Amino acid sequence: MAQKTMIQAITDALALELEANPDVLIFGEDVGNNGGVFRATEGLQEKFGKDRVFDTPLAESGIGGLAFGLALENFRPVAEIQFFGFVFEVMDEIVAQMARTRFRMSGTRTMPITIRAPFGGGVHTPELHADNLEGLIAQSPGIRVVIPSNPYDAKGLLISAIRDNDPVVFLEHMKLYRSFREEVPEEAYTVPLDKAAITREGTDVSVITYGAMVREAIKAAEALEKDGISVEIIDLRTVAPLDIETIIATVEKTGRVVVVQEAQKQAGVAAQVVSEISERAVLSLEAPIGRVSAPDTIYPFGQAEGSWLPNASDIEAKVREIYEF
Amino acid sequence: MAKKKLNPLDFEALLADINADFPTIQALDKDGKVVNEEYMPDLSDDEMVELMTRMVWARVLDQRSTALNRQGRLGFYAPTAGQEASQLASQFAMEKEDVLLPGYRDVPQLIQHGLPLKDAFLWSRGHAAGSAYADDLQAIPPQIIIGAQYVQAAGVALGLKKRNKPNVAFTYTGDGGSSQGDFYEGINFAGAYKANAVFFIQNNGYAISTPREVQTAAKTLAQKGVAAGIPSVQVDGMDPLAVYKVTKAARDWAVAGNGPVLIETLTFRYGPHTLSGDDPTRYRSKETEGEWVEKDPLTRFRKYLTAKGLWSEAKEEEIIEATKEEIKTAIKEADAAPKQKVSEFLGNMFEVKPQSIQEQIDIFKAKESK
Ligand SMILES: Cc1ncc(C[n+]2csc(CCOP(=O)(O)OP(=O)(O)O)c2C)c(N)n1
Numbered sequence: 113m114a115q116k117t118m119i120q121a122i123t124d125a126l127a128l129e130l131e132a133n134p135d136v137l138i139f140g141e142d143v144g145n146n147g148g149v150f151r152a153t154e155g156l157q158e159k160f161g162k163d164r165v166f167d168t169p170l171a172e173s174g175i176g177g178l179a180f181g182l183a184l185e186n187f188r189p190v191a192e193i194q195f196f197g198f199v200f201e202v203m204d205e206i207v208a209q210m211a212r213t214r215f216r217m218s219g220t221r222t223m224p225i226t227i228r229a230p231f232g233g234g235v236h237t238p239e240l241h242a243d244n245l246e247g248l249i250a251q252s253p254g255i256r257v258v259i260p261s262n263p264y265d266a267k268g269l270l271i272s273a274i275r276d277n278d279p280v281v282f283l284e285h286m287k288l289y290r291s292f293r294e295e296v297p298e299e300a301y302t303v304p305l306d307k308a309a310i311t312r313e314g315t316d317v318s319v320i321t322y323g324a325m326v327r328e329a330i331k332a333a334e335a336l337e338k339d340g341i342s343v344e345i346i347d348l349r350t351v352a353p354l355d356i357e358t359i360i361a362t363v364e365k366t367g368r369v370v371v372v373q374e375a376q377k378q379a380g381v382a383a384q385v386v387s388e389i390s391e392r393a394v395l396s397l398e399a400p401i402g403r404v405s406a407p408d409t410i411y412p413f414g415q416a417e418g419s420w421l422p423n424a425s426d427i428e429a430k431v432r433e434i435y436e437f
Numbered sequence: 438m439a440k441k442k443l444n445p446l447d448f449e450a451l452l453a454d455i456n457a458d459f460p461t462i463q464a465l466d467k468d469g470k471v472v473n474e475e476y477m478p479d480l481s482d483d484e485m486v487e488l489m490t491r492m493v494w495a496r497v498l499d500q501r502s503t504a505l506n507r508q509g510r511l512g513f514y515a516p517t518a519g520q521e522a523s524q525l526a527s528q529f530a531m532e533k534e535d536v537l538l539p540g541y542r543d544v545p546q547l548i549q550h551g552l553p554l555k556d557a558f559l560w561s562r563g564h565a566a567g568s569a570y571a572d573d574l575q576a577i578p579p580q581i582i583i584g585a586q587y588v589q590a591a592g593v594a595l596g597l598k599k600r601n602k603p604n605v606a607f608t609y610t611g612d613g614g615s616s617q618g619d620f621y622e623g624i625n626f627a628g629a630y631k632a633n634a635v636f637f638i639q640n641n642g643y644a645i646s647t648p649r650e651v652q653t654a655a656k657t658l659a660q661k662g663v664a665a666g667i668p669s670v671q672v673d674g675m676d677p678l679a680v681y682k683v684t685k686a687a688r689d690w691a692v693a694g695n696g697p698v699l700i701e702t703l704t705f706r707y708g709p710h711t712l713s714g715d716d717p718t719r720y721r722s723k724e725t726e727g728e729w730v731e732k733d734p735l736t737r738f739r740k741y742l743t744a745k746g747l748w749s750e751a752k753e754e755e756i757i758e759a760t761k762e763e764i765k766t767a768i769k770e771a772d773a774a775p776k777q778k779v780s781e782f783l784g785n786m787f788e789v790k791p792q793s794i795q796e797q798i799d800i801f802k803a804k805e806s807k
Binding site: 141142144145146147149167168169170171173174197198200201236237238239240241377378407408409410412413414415416417419420 | 512513541562563564565581582583613614616617618619644645646647651652653713714715719720777778779782783785786793794797800801804805
């Protein structure tokens, strides 16, 4: 098996699905000849031609509408939004159109669309490139939000998303693209949607998180282990809808929980996890639920990211607090 | 000459007719010769020298910014070399009280409009202090969301009109930006309200790697203004005098209460899209670049001014040196900016702080004092 970065795993998944199904189409700004600004679609136009992999005019709402229309014609669009901060331009198509179509047409139509976009902080991009906006989509019924934390999952989850008949917003954390490698099989395989992963088993405190924060949680867990604190890490993988079963099982196992997200505190996914736990497992809790997140400001200017983004030591401190409660 | 009446069902003829309507306006050819007296602006010798000085300043700023970025001393940078006539000659036609709504590449106009160079550097570095604009700077920070400043310009323009101010809102986007919904909405609103706006499309041929032909089937981008019912012009964007002339006329027209004008400038950026990893060799050839270098706005203006005895190599050298000094000083000032604090960001979220924010300010103050 080859060692691959997350971006290579993503390119792999796209190539395999283009190959396997002539209805799969890839489009977006600069995805063709340029291979995307992060090179996720590198070489795909060359290999599959301009009919299957093509550049669009610079208009996100148009890209969303194109995906919607092509899906009605039974294609399987895989559209790229160049950076997820630009999602506001296509919000109507995603949450008010694609996400509603199965429901409003009584299941007579499907929307097999995958919207891919880089997101997430810590790489010094200009404004509106890094924002963690997953909570916005996660609040909207009828659409999945999938966020891989490693190359193996990225490939398997992306293949699942492309094959799924409902719309999926697939978010790729920029910091994870090239920061490490992992064994990734050459062939196509799937990782199921809507299923969280138990990244690390533990008995004292559960850390529930996703995306780039999984790696921060692993660092924190390794540091805590030296002090005899055993941390279980749950990687949500699909942040909407949530895998409630796995969440409740870990809460019942450890009785102590810290929920971690890179997004601002008031921005979504962690709040939903906390609500599910308090509704379903409050009697299993031995301590209040801890939360680690970014503060409630606009995503800050590049130079300030370091002190703004949550990190391993924030997680470590919060786990200690909950453990010692 | 009156137009021939066309058969409305002859679609081919209709298309050809539209395409014939937008000639490129030019005053100076690439050798600095006047080719069209009609499009020569009414500028004094001093003013022409000042415009050339600003263009040289912009070229040096571009070279130095590129170098500083590569040394890690600047952050985000979108190169501007090649676009000096389009950027500086258009801004030269504006008054200080006119309101600039720039895109990420329009930093030279912003500085000429009054933003201290040090602040432009801070903005590039991702420092909040670079966007704390003085009250009398009639501009907002460069817009990242493509097209957003177009709809906003329509709003500013309507505001200026309602207040009876003899000023315009002026804004820029690229050929790529002219595909955005906001672009059409902006020109249409400003047209509908006959608001005081001058809209620019800087057509440099590419939106990152995507060639202009992929953006639209329209032969010119200027013609997009027709549907909004506003006068629209295509101008040689490598010709400073033509750009100035057209802009000045557009401004006069808008200030007089006639509504907005759309100007497409045909230009080119020599460098990559930004210095964040774009590689232009993936999407354009050396020949293409060479063809544009022959049309260079500095070269042609230099030739024109030199022939008139208004310019010399020594003078240009002096400007280059002065600009380098100015940049050096501004970088030092930027280096001295205080470290940013999350507690201060939190303080800028609302005028009256809610409990959640107050609590977070306390948490970060404690962290920051360690
Ligand atoms: C809404 C939005 N979509 C995409 C981008 C990413 N992006 C930044 S610049 C650019 C190309 C812009 O091309 P053009 O408008 O022609 O202007 P130029 O950069 O050539 O001056 C793209 C796609 C963005 N900043 N905002």
